Amino acid sequence: MLATVHSCALVGMQGHPVRVEVDVANGLPCVEIVGLPDVSVREARDRVRAAIRNSGLEFPLKRITINLSPGDLKKEGTGFDLPIALGILAATGQLPESGLPPHIVVGELSLDGSIRPIPGILPMAASLRSTRDTSPDCCFMVPEANATEAALLDGINVVAPASLQEAVEHINGSRKLQSVQLDRQSLFGGSGPPSGGNDFSEVKGQEAARRAMEVAAAGGHNILLIGPPGSGKTMLARRLPSILPEMTFAEKISLTQIYSVAGLLSRKNPLITNRPFRSPHHSASAASIIGGGRVPRPGEVSLATHGALFLDEMPEYHRDVLESLRQPLEDNVVTVSRVSAAITYPADFIFIGSMNPCPCGYFGDPLKECTCTPFQIQRYLHRISGPLLDRIDIHIEVPRLKYEEIESRSPGETSESIRRRVTAARDLQRQRFGKEPAAANARMMPVEIRMFCPLSREAQSLMRSAYRELRLSARAHDRIIKVARSIADLAGSETIEAAHIAEAIQYRTLDRRFWG
Numbered sequence: 001m002l003a004t005v006h007s008c009a010l011v012g013m014q015g016h017p018v019r020v021e022v023d024v025a026n027g028l029p030c031v032e033i034v035g036l037p038d039v040s041v042r043e044a045r046d047r048v049r050a051a052i053r054n055s056g057l058e059f060p061l062k063r064i065t066i067n068l069s070p071g072d073l074k075k076e077g078t079g080f081d082l083p084i085a086l087g088i089l090a091a092t093g094q095l096p097e098s099g100l101p102p103h104i105v106v107g108e109l110s111l112d113g114s115i116r117p118i119p120g121i122l123p124m125a126a127s128l129r130s131t132r133d134t135s136p137d138c139c140f141m142v143p144e145a146n147a148t149e150a151a152l153l154d155g156i157n158v159v160a161p162a163s164l165q166e167a168v169e170h171i172n173g174s175r176k177l178q179s180v181q182l183d184r185q186s187l188f189g190g191s192g193p194p195s196g197g198n199d200f201s202e203v204k205g206q207e208a209a210r211r212a213m214e215v216a217a218a219g220g221h222n223i224l225l226i227g228p229p230g231s232g233k234t235m236l237a238r239r240l241p242s243i244l245p246e247m248t249f250a251e252k253i254s255l256t257q258i259y260s261v262a263g264l265l266s267r268k269n270p271l272i273t274n275r276p277f278r279s280p281h282h283s284a285s286a287a288s289i290i291g292g293g294r295v296p297r298p299g300e301v302s303l304a305t306h307g308a309l310f311l312d313e314m315p316e317y318h319r320d321v322l323e324s325l326r327q328p329l330e331d332n333v334v335t336v337s338r339v340s341a342a343i344t345y346p347a348d349f350i351f352i353g354s355m356n357p358c359p360c361g362y363f364g365d366p367l368k369e370c371t372c373t374p375f376q377i378q379r380y381l382h383r384i385s386g387p388l389l390d391r392i393d394i395h396i397e398v399p400r401l402k403y404e405e406i407e408s409r410s411p412g413e414t415s416e417s418i419r420r421r422v423t424a425a426r427d428l429q430r431q432r433f434g435k436e437p438a439a440a441n442a443r444m445m446p447v448e449i450r451m452f453c454p455l456s457r458e459a460q461s462l463m464r465s466a467y468r469e470l471r472l473s474a475r476a477h478d479r480i481i482k483v484a485r486s487i488a489d490l491a492g493s494e495t496i497e498a499a500h501i502a503e504a505i506q507y508r509t510l511d512r513r514f515w516g
Contacts, residue, residue: 003090005083006104008128009068009075010120012296012343013257015127017104019069020080022087027063033084035068038076038295047078047109048085055113055164060092074341076295079118082107082141085164086171095171103171104128105141113164117145119263122256122270125150125158139179141167149260149270151180152253198239200415205405206232212396212507214418217243218425219486220440221479222329222351222391224314227398228368229361233354236398237310240352241275242415244307245423251306258305258346262298276307278349282316286324296336296343301328304349314353315383322388325351329391332443348443353392355384365400393442393479394507425489441485449478453485458498466505480504 005020031045045066052059066084068075083105089095106124108116121142128140139157142150147160158180161167169175203210209225213236216223225233247255256272259265265272280289280300291299301309311317328334328347335344357363358377363370372380389395429440432452438444444452455463467477483504484496493500 001091001093003087003095005087005090007080007083007106008104008124009073010077010079010124010261011073011341013123013261013345015120015124016073017128018073018075018080019067020083020087021067021069022084022091023065023067024060024088024091025063025065029061029063031064031066033066033068035066035071036074037068037080038074040078041068041075041080044078044081044084044109047081047111048088050111051081051109051113051164052085052088054111055168057089057094057164057168058092060088064088064091077118077120078108078116079106079120081109082115082143082164082167085109086167089168095168103139103141105167107141107143109164115143115161115163115167117143117267119265120261121146121149122152122253122260122265125153125156126253126257129153129156141170145267147180148182148267149256149265151182152256152271198242198415200239200243200413200418201411203232203235203239203412204408205401206236206398209236209396209398210412212394213240214243214422215483215486215490215503215507216240216350216352216394217418217422218441218490219393219429219482220350220442221393221483221486222442223353223394223396224389224392225352225354225396225398226357227354228356228365228400231398231400233398234310234312237308237312237352237354238277238279239415240308240350241277243418243422244275244350245419245426247273247275247306254346255306258298258302262303264303276304277310278304278307279310279312282311282313284317284321286318286321289321290324290328290334291336291343291345292338294338296338296341296345298345299334299336301325301334301347301349302345305346306348308350308352310352310354312354314355315380319383322384326388326391329388348439351392357381367400390473390475390479393483396507421490425486428489428492441482441489444482444485446478449481453481453496454494455481455496455501456498459484459496459501462498462501462505466501470505470508472508476508480508483507 002023007018007020008015009018033042049059086105106118108118110116125140139159140150141159144160144162147158151158159177160180161170161177170177212223217240227233252271252273259272278300289300291297291302329351332348333344334347335342358370358372359380360371362368363377436448438448484500487500487503488496
């Protein structure tokens, strides 16, 4: 007898419908799974056999053939356990097959028949909502621990059995499960304290660096902090999320999907409402930063989407790690290619790098003498290549604090005050771009720069002189204009004036001072 159960396979961020076809025929007892299953899918036969028996149901001693269609799509993970078990029960007459077709079923089975959670439920739900029937008769059956995550999107009827026995009773009608209902007002109400309570009022001095961080937040620009040890580079970086605008609902959902694929969601509160701040150790591999593995999974650049990625002491990272950042910094996506698939993940983040001016950290310091030779300094600085540096919009020095600044008891400007100005600048950009692809000034393409970045005559003259005298690249030229656009937005100016260009240019001079 043949039975069919509908399920879903996850490839990257995209869910693909899968038909689980189960045929039970006379012959020597065996279970064959075909349709490009990986090892974890092949192991389902042992989990399913034990789960069915321990749930008080009958596992047939016959030849069982399970086909996962389409056959050219790689099937990975443990999410096919539950649909395989239901298909076997339907093929042996223990379930009415008429109750199966409207349902999309995923879930891992324990040996005792309980259903365990799996990663990637939210992107599956998003894909199924756009490709499948969403009538009341059609439900998305997920593990109980994934119920809230699956119900985050409107228009999906979600049921969440805790065990195989509950799933069987729901399908045969003896005990109908209620659809999962969320308290959306409390769940979607707002964000928690930005950046874990870190506030810019705690930063002493560093007015120029504070201003650069505000400009970076206003336009979504990448920033590099250069200064001696203990000058406050890490302190400034960790407070960037506290001045970024609150995430929109669409941003929360897209970020939650990434964390769902990575298996990093909290089961109690699966919706991520705060902007992420990721700070990987300098020993991290390129695969952990960019994403990868045999089955490519999101890396740090994707987990930092809509937030910030901080690389402390950039020259200490492996060269291949730094160079692998070129694509995500330019395109805001990252494509991981393997033999089995090429998968694209979002990577729309603000990059923050920090470094010392030399190996000992005191080159140019007015109080402490540098002990490095010119060759050591040159070798240290050249660990960051020119093409990578060219993709960082703002370079700012963070000098040693004076004792009077450390001793001062007067509080600095709070993050909330800066956040209001940044939010107002982002609102201007949202109105300006409308339906254009760019969402922030840093994401503008050349055609959008021509449309939305009018320069006054004085600003054009200054930009022309800077391009020639500083020997800027075409990319650096465009990035200066983008930064100037953000400075003008903070000032509420529609036209980019000479003062805005001058401030943006000073954020590009450090690469010429140290690398020239």
